[in-house]
Amino acid sequence: MKGLFKSKPKTPADLVRQTRDILIYVDRNLNTRETKREEKMAELNKLIRELKQILYGNSETEPVSDACAKLTQEFFKENTLRLLIICLPKLNLEARKDATQVVANLQRQQVQSRLIACDYLEANKDLMDILVSGYETDMALHYSAMLRECIRHQSVARYVLESDHMKKFFDYIQLPNFDIAADAAATFKELLTRHKSTVAEFLSKNYDWFFAEYNSKLLESTNYITRRQAVKLLGDILLDRSNSAVMTRYVCSRDNLRILMNLLRESSKSIQVEAFHVFKLFAANQNKPPDIVGILVANRSKLLRLFADFKLDKEDEQFEADKAQVVKEIAALEPKDLP
Incomplete structure (x- = not known):
């Protein structure tokens, strides 16, 4: 009897909507009891991992292009990308890595032959301000990996090049933390050679x-x-x-x-x-x-x-x-x- 009541598998769009709902909850930082908050964060980690699996596939299955397109379409329909970037510091290390890979992959996904991530970023260029300034936080390596994928889009790279952020790279490249300095040098090179x-x-x-x-x-x-x-x-x-x-x-x-x-x-x-x-x-x-x-x-x-x-x-x-x-x-x- 048990098998008759199995829940329907979630569609890619469902996963994105559920992720967005929890990100809104996390962003508002509601004063709820600790147990409920932990449950929500555990659920969020699981959802982000599932999003990554759809986009990248796993050891047994390749990604399905139709599922990737539906996920991408839903992701950029509302502000899921913004919420994910803003809430990144609140995630655990594993979820941050997964989220970074999800954002990176979405920059390359086409929906009806269009890179809709580019359209979204053109309308939300202030997100680049958060990503570049990430070099001054402990999110540096996550935000910079996202940033390098976003500047694959020429209009986004132009925004960063023409912003005051370009002057900051001369200092980021000389930060005492070797990993962050080397990463900033890689982003700087990408900005000055790609487009x-x-x-x-x-x-x-x-x-x-x-x-x-x-x-x-x-x-x-x-x-x-x-x-x-x-x-x-x-x-x-x-x-x-x-x-x-x-x-x-x-x-x-x-x-x-x-x-x-x-x-x-x-x-x-x-x-x-x-x-x-x-x-x-x-x-x-x-x-x-x-x-x-x-x-x-x-x-x-x-x-x-x-x-x-x-x-x-x-x-x-x-x-x-x-x-x-x-x-x-x-x-x-x-x-x-x-x-």
Whole structure:
């Protein structure tokens, strides 16, 4: 007889609605007795785990696209995402991990060929303020994982790039907690490399303050890892064709050249190699300003000596060709009259 009264399995939409109801309860933090609160939290943890299972599948079953679409549609119909983000600190560690994975997956789910997460975030961009500021809380690694998935959407990345939050990343990258600092560096890189046209526009409009901060706080940092990551990312940015206007401007600055020449003299081979990839842009510039030529001519013998001994651990034909070209350019320089 028992089997006749089994409850109907919950649909993906039911799961989302029940999750939303409990999140509203948790958010309001009603003064209910402790036992009831614990029951609600246990139920919430279970629901979030079930949502994750629908989106990711498990060891026995693959995710079903129709179920994923229905779950996604219900999730963004009302403010479930906002509630989940706001209530994240109140969840236990396991539920936080599950919630982070749910939010990440939802950014990629299509409903009738549309990424509806993008539409929702465009209308709720203030959620990015919470996620970025998460670096200043003990939610840092959960919120940042959500943030990196959200900035897959170009309009969302543009919002973060153009916000005051971008200035904060220069400090987040230098936080004393290594894991959080490394995570902030990963998000910073994603913001500056994923959406080419948006990044080029941002760098052109914000050139002065951005590179002033980049040079002083990252390239001239006392922290070895910060310097190494920064010079590598700088090379990735300047060598990207979409940033050619920014690159042309960067290699006409004597301050930038001075910093790169100091990085070339570092004892770390990996920093030297990354610095070389940026330095070669200064040497290759066919319209070098007179003061850049002056610096290169004044340091010619030191630079040529440095490059004579400059070898990679593994043979690399492209590196050797680039180095030969740089040596040729520097050797052929004639001092220009300074204005």
